[in-house]
Amino acid sequence: MKLVVQVKLLPTSSQALALASTLHACNQAASWVAEAAFEQKTLRNFDLRKHTYSEVKARWGLGAQAAQHVIKKVADAYTALIANSRAGNLGRPGSARHRRATEKPLAFRSTAAQPYDDRMLSWQTTSRTVSIWTTAGRLKGMAYTGSPAQLEMVAANRRGESDLIHRDGSWYLSATCEVPEALPNARPTDFLGVDLGIVNIATTSDGEIMAGRRLNRLRKRDRDVRTKLQRKGTKSAKRRIQRRRRKEARRTRDVNHKIAKHIVAEAERTGRGIGLENLTGIRERVRLRKPQRAMVHSWAFAQLGAFIAYKARRAGVPVVYVDPAYTSRTCSECGHVDKANRVSQARFACRSCGFFDHADRNGSRTIRARALMVWRSGAPSPAPAVPQQRDGLTRTTHHTR
Numbered sequence: 001m002k003l004v005v006q007v008k009l010l011p012t013s014s015q016a017l018a019l020a021s022t023l024h025a026c027n028q029a030a031s032w033v034a035e036a037a038f039e040q041k042t043l044r045n046f047d048l049r050k051h052t053y054s055e056v057k058a059r060w061g062l063g064a065q066a067a068q069h070v071i072k073k074v075a076d077a078y079t080a081l082i083a084n085s086r087a088g089n090l091g092r093p094g095s096a097r098h099r100r101a102t103e104k105p106l107a108f109r110s111t112a113a114q115p116y117d118d119r120m121l122s123w124q125t126t127s128r129t130v131s132i133w134t135t136a137g138r139l140k141g142m143a144y145t146g147s148p149a150q151l152e153m154v155a156a157n158r159r160g161e162s163d164l165i166h167r168d169g170s171w172y173l174s175a176t177c178e179v180p181e182a183l184p185n186a187r188p189t190d191f192l193g194v195d196l197g198i199v200n201i202a203t204t205s206d207g208e209i210m211a212g213r214r215l216n217r218l219r220k221r222d223r224d225v226r227t228k229l230q231r232k233g234t235k236s237a238k239r240r241i242q243r244r245r246r247k248e249a250r251r252t253r254d255v256n257h258k259i260a261k262h263i264v265a266e267a268e269r270t271g272r273g274i275g276l277e278n279l280t281g282i283r284e285r286v287r288l289r290k291p292q293r294a295m296v297h298s299w300a301f302a303q304l305g306a307f308i309a310y311k312a313r314r315a316g317v318p319v320v321y322v323d324p325a326y327t328s329r330t331c332s333e334c335g336h337v338d339k340a341n342r343v344s345q346a347r348f349a350c351r352s353c354g355f356f357d358h359a360d361r362n363g364s365r366t367i368r369a370r371a372l373m374v375w376r377s378g379a380p381s382p383a384p385a386v387p388q389q390r391d392g393l394t395r396t397t398h399h400t401r
Contacts, residue, residue, distance in 0.1 A: 001313055002160075003179050005153050007146035009130070009171035011139075016171065018136040023166055025135050026070050027108040029060045033074045038105035043082075045075040061135055069115045077106050113163040113174070121162055121173075125155035130173070132164075144173060153177050168246070182316030188273035191320065191375065193368025194263060194308070195327070195360050196277065196301050199345060202259050203360035205275075205368040206266070210259050222248050252300050260307035268315045275371025276305055277324035322370040331355055332365035 011019060033052045042048050049071050056067040081101065084090050091097035120133040128151065131140045146154070157177040165172040193205035202210045226244060229237040267274050279301055312319045328348075330337045336352035343349050348359040357365075 001179050001181050001310065003153070003157075003177045003310070004174050005146070005150050005158075005177050006165075006172050006174045007144045007150055007154060009173060010143040010145060011171055015139050015142055018134040018139060019132075019164065019171055020166065021136065022134040023112075023114055023164065024110045025060045025062065026066060026114045027110050027112050029056045029062060029067070029070045030074050030108040030112070031106075032056075032059075033071055034077070034106040034108065037074060037078060043075060043078045045072050048075055063120070063133060065117060065119050066114075066133065069117070069120075073108075073115060074106070077108075081106065111166045113165045115161045115163050116173075117161050123154070123158060123175075125151075125158075153179070168243075179314065181313050184316045184318055185271065185273065186318075188318055188375070189271045191273045191275045191368050191371040192263065192267045192270075193275040193364040193366070193371060195364035195367055196279065196304060197360050197363075200360050201255070202263065202304065203358075203364045204263065204266070205361070205364040207358075207361050209358070209360065210262070215255065218251070219248075253303065256300060256304040256307050260304060260311050263308055264311040264315050264317055267312070267317045273318035273320060273371065273375065274308060274312055275320050275322055275367045276308065277327065277367060278321040279305065279324060318375070320371040320374050322367055322374055327363045327366045327370075328359065330366045332357070332362050332369065 009019075033048065033056065036052055037043055037048050040051060042051060049068065052071055053067055056062055056070055057064065062070065081090075085093075085098070085102060090101045116132065122131045124130065127141075128145065129141045129143050131138060132142060133139075145151075154175050154177065157179050158175045159178040160176040162176065163174040165174060191205075195203045197203065199216065200209045201215065204210075222244065226241060229241045229244075263274065309319050326337050329339055329341050331341060331348075331350035331353060333355040334350060334353040336350055338351050341348055341350050342359060344359070346359055347356075348362040349356050355362075
């Protein structure tokens with residue numbers, strides 16, 4: 001299983017200048033290659049390399065490996081764009097949003113991440129330094145740091161490419177690690193149903209409700225502040241919006257990691273599997289009132305589901321995805337389905353048998369029953385794809401915690 005571990009580089013001032021000029025040159029070259037690919041309608045990596053490789057090396061002074069990675073980055077970005085277009089993520093064909101995304105060549109930010117392979121980047125894990133290629137020559141002995149768990153994982157499991165990232169004045173390397181998975185539990189005693197929601201981020205069939213009102217108050221406060229800054233529209237306001245956006249993303253990721261870790265640990269401790277709803281495309285399927293839309297679109301439900309899935313794989317806990325249709329209206333006791341069963345956001349009362357429970361807890365129990373049924377029947381339960389988009393590169397790996 002692939003995980004991405006991010007460590008922080010500690011370059012000197014001269015090394016930081018060399019890294020900045022390298023990133024700038026690579027992304028200038030990438031924007032030129034993207035324009036050439038758009039004009040010539042050549043989007044495949046090897047075909048694009050025939051038309052642009054020599055020019056990229058000569059014009060921007062990039063080495064052979066760097067030039068190939070620049071071209072591959074462009075090809076990957078166009079592949080992701082086409083996939084998003086076909087999936088309807090860019091709006092309807094012909095819409096203004098779709099035209100903006102598809103009717104002009106891609107452009108890369110000057111600080112967009114740049115991939116490095118083992119020929120361009122070598123790790124000295126004992127001394128915690130790296131030797132990295134730049135346009136100013138190879139920089140040796142550049143120190144890096146991270147948490148003990150991150151450093152241990154990089155030393156033991158790093159494989160393949162790493163990305164050079166510049167963010168908020170700091171430099172990072174995102175290293176791809178091949179982490180061994182635990183033997184899967186082929187005979188779970190039961191399943192732990194997990195209902196993902198808006199007011200309560202996650203509710204388990206054991207009755208545990210995680211991340212409720214306090215977190216939602218923080219989310220509402222952040223949204224109100226962001227709205228005020230957007231209305232102001234000054235350069236300083238835009239900078240503050242960017243800083244707040246990254247802070248909110250870090251908080252979301254932190255909460256999702258903690259919830260996922262707790263759920264997987266509980267399932268592993270009790271010998272159970274985990275039942276989740278397949279929420280692919282849920283934002284397009286559900287109809288929401290205007291006040292609800294911001295709440296739904298501001299939380300990374302797919303990220304939480306992905307965190308649960310990969311942590312479960314590491315622990316050997318089976319995960320089953322079930323059809324989410326009518327889980328909020330189905331009685332977990334008698335199976336009666338009725339819209340009127342959902343009395344309010346928090347209350348569930350079955351019109352047939354009179355069963356009464358918290359609505360999210362009832363939904364999680366319904367998910368548990370469906371997961372158990374799917375497991376016993378041996379029906380396929382494919383995990384929804386959750387690609388992570390970052391600086392023109394699409395990945396299906398996950399950040400470790």
